[in-house]
Amino acid sequence: xxxxxxxxxxxxxxxxxxxxxxxxxxxxxxxxxxxxxxxxxxxxxxxxxxxxxxxxxxxxxxxxxxxxxxxxxxxxxxxxxxxxxxxxxxxxxxxxxxxxxxxxxxxxxxxxxxxxxxxxxxxxxxxxxxxxxxxxxxxxxxxxxxxxxxxxxxxxxxxxxxxxxxxxxxxxxxxxxxxxxxxxxxxxxxxxxxxxxxxxxxxxxxxxxxxxxxxxxxxxxxxxxxxxxxxxxxxxxxxxxxxxxxxxxxxxxxxxxxxxxxxxxxxxxxxxxxxxxxxxxxxxxxxxxxxxxxxxxxxxxxxxxxxxxxxxxxxx
Amino acid sequence: xxxxxxxxxxxxxxxxxxxxxxxxxxxxxxxxxxxxxxxxxxxxxxxxxxxxxxxxxxxxxxxxxxxxxxxxxxxxxxxxxxxxxxxxxxxxxxxxxxxxxxxxxxxxxxxxxxxxxxxxxxxxxxxxxxxxxxxxxxxxxxxxxxxxxxxxxxxxxxxxxxxxxxxxxxxxxxxxxxxxxxxxxxxxxxxxxxxxxxxx
Numbered sequence: 001x002x003x004x005x006x007x008x009x010x011x012x013x014x015x016x017x018x019x020x021x022x023x024x025x026x027x028x029x030x031x032x033x034x035x036x037x038x039x040x041x042x043x044x045x046x047x048x049x050x051x052x053x054x055x056x057x058x059x060x061x062x063x064x065x066x067x068x069x070x071x072x073x074x075x076x077x078x079x080x081x082x083x084x085x086x087x088x089x090x091x092x093x094x095x096x097x098x099x100x101x102x103x104x105x106x107x108x109x110x111x112x113x114x115x116x117x118x119x120x121x122x123x124x125x126x127x128x129x130x131x132x133x134x135x136x137x138x139x140x141x142x143x144x145x146x147x148x149x150x151x152x153x154x155x156x157x158x159x160x161x162x163x164x165x166x167x168x169x170x171x172x173x174x175x176x177x178x179x180x181x182x183x184x185x186x187x188x189x190x191x192x193x194x195x196x197x198x199x200x201x202x203x204x205x206x207x208x209x210x211x212x213x214x215x216x217x218x219x220x221x222x223x224x225x226x227x228x229x230x231x232x233x234x235x236x237x238x239x240x241x242x243x244x245x246x247x248x249x250x251x252x253x254x255x256x257x258x259x260x261x262x263x264x265x266x267x268x269x270x271x272x273x274x275x276x277x278x279x280x281x282x283x284x285x286x287x288x289x290x291x292x293x294x295x296x297x298x299x300x301x302x303x304x305x306x307x308x309x310x311x312x313x314x315x316x
Numbered sequence: 317x318x319x320x321x322x323x324x325x326x327x328x329x330x331x332x333x334x335x336x337x338x339x340x341x342x343x344x345x346x347x348x349x350x351x352x353x354x355x356x357x358x359x360x361x362x363x364x365x366x367x368x369x370x371x372x373x374x375x376x377x378x379x380x381x382x383x384x385x386x387x388x389x390x391x392x393x394x395x396x397x398x399x400x401x402x403x404x405x406x407x408x409x410x411x412x413x414x415x416x417x418x419x420x421x422x423x424x425x426x427x428x429x430x431x432x433x434x435x436x437x438x439x440x441x442x443x444x445x446x447x448x449x450x451x452x453x454x455x456x457x458x459x460x461x462x463x464x465x466x467x468x469x470x471x472x473x474x475x476x477x478x479x480x481x482x483x484x485x486x487x488x489x490x491x492x493x494x495x496x497x498x499x500x501x502x503x504x505x506x507x508x509x510x511x512x513x514x515x516x
Contacts, residue, residue, distance in 0.1 A: 003375060004374045004375045004377070004378035005374060005499075007378070008499050008502075009495060009499065012494075012495035012496075012498040012499050013491070013495050015495075015498050016491050016494045016495050016498065019469060019470075019494070020469070020475060020476045020491075035341075039382045039385050039386055040378060040382050042341060042345070042385065043348070043378065043381040043382055043385050044378065046345050046348055046349055046353075047353060047356075047381070047502055047506065048498050048499065048502045050349045050353050050502075050506070051498075051501050051502040051504075051505040051506055052470075052498050052501065052502075054451070054505060055451060055466070055470050055471075055501060055505075056470060244471070244472065244473075
């Protein structure tokens with residue numbers, strides 16, 4: 001009799017094939033034949049498939065999984081070695097279609113995404129930075145400092161903590177220092193929003209330090225003050241939905257929802273009527289789902305939707 | 317006028333129907349998934365407690381499942397927990413009888429088997445957040461590469477080719493990491509007690 005591990009490996013291969021492949025009727029019947037051969041096959045398949053399905057459900061629920069960019073533990077030793085050799089803060093890999101160019105003047109490299117773009121930067125120390133739509137980030141080329149500047153847009157940071165080399169993000173004159181962490185920083189016209197998913201973060205302005213932010217905290221920094229809201233960390237999931245190409249609205253005004261869509265799309269939603277702008281909605285949408293969104297406002301809220309060129313105007 | 321609308325759109329990852337509906341095993345598959353797999357942590361505890369050789373545990377588990385499944389094809393057991401443990405017990409007794417390699421203590425322990433039956437069962441329905449923590453913890457336990465491949469495939473939705481390019485490995489290697497991940501996740505998610513349990 002075949003050992004359980006071999007049977008499980010076969011069952012896992014079926015699941016792998018079905019996950020990735022174009023699953024045809026022929027494939028299904030081949031699988032059915034295998035399953036019918038022995039109860040052992042069937043049991044192994046049902047068991048593996050059950051937990052695999054579970055991971056999918058959870059992923060959909062989770063919104064974003066920070067582990068996606070978590071530095072593998074066993075590579076820490078390697079990272080440290082690399083850090084000693086290269087004192088490394090160079091970007092080792094950038095995936096996607098952002099533009100990167102060196103600026104000799106301030107010794108930084110600039111990474112930028114276009115509207116609707118997204119980009120992951122992997123740093124030599126194992127840290128990762130993910131740029132959201134329409135974002136500009138500069139990374140210091142210095143090997144003795146871990147320093148970046150968020151000049152525009154929003155980014156998610158997953159930083160490998162190194163007390164000797166603190167990682168800092170500067171945005172709108174505020175300096176955010178990582179104390180071992182996962183967080184996002186988002187620039188808006190008149191304010192800065194920092195959400196901490198894990199670990200701790202310090203915000204400072206002109207050497208004035210804010211209280212330390214911990215997991216679940218969101219800080220909104222305006223010109224003259226920093227206010228902090230505390231949530232349980234999972235509440236912040238919607239803040240990260242963009243990392244899987246989604247937008248989550250949780251009881252926001254139609255105006256705010258439109259503004260959010262407009263960040264990601266060339267097609268702009270315009271809400272002329274103030275009474276319409278204040279309607280509250282909740283929901284989850286693909287980032288590029290402007291049309292689906294406006295169709296739903298028509299069908300569900302009974303609003304008038306007019307599309308012209310790259311403009312969708314919504315009114316009563 | 318509706319002042320607040322709850323609109324949901326796209327990205328639903330609903331449960332998938334795996335077996336053809338006309339398959340006579342479908343009902344048993346469903347029962348097995350729903351009633352038996354949640355008891356795996358209990359079963360593993362039981363087997364560990366009563367069997368010295370750790371390297372046999374996965375095979376024992378599989379044999380117990382085959383027996384349970386076979387019985388269920390005839391008739392769905394009404395008390396899955398009792399039935400599962402009784403099956404495990406019988407299997408161990410058979411093994412003790414047939415295999416001289418089994419240390420004698422195993423047989424002695426078989427007399428104390430009733431204990432686990434009254435233990436509280438794993439909660440199948442936990443708060444979504446706890447489920448998420450559990451999944452994250454499970455992912456953390458995978459080897460780094462394996463974890464990356466699982467995340468890229470399952471959560472980020474990349475194809476085998478895309479993952480291979482991103483990670484600079486061959487597609488065959490991607491497949492092999494993913495199948496490893498599928499097996500390891502089953503062992504962790506079914507076989508280990510959830511450390512986060514809610515009081516009922």
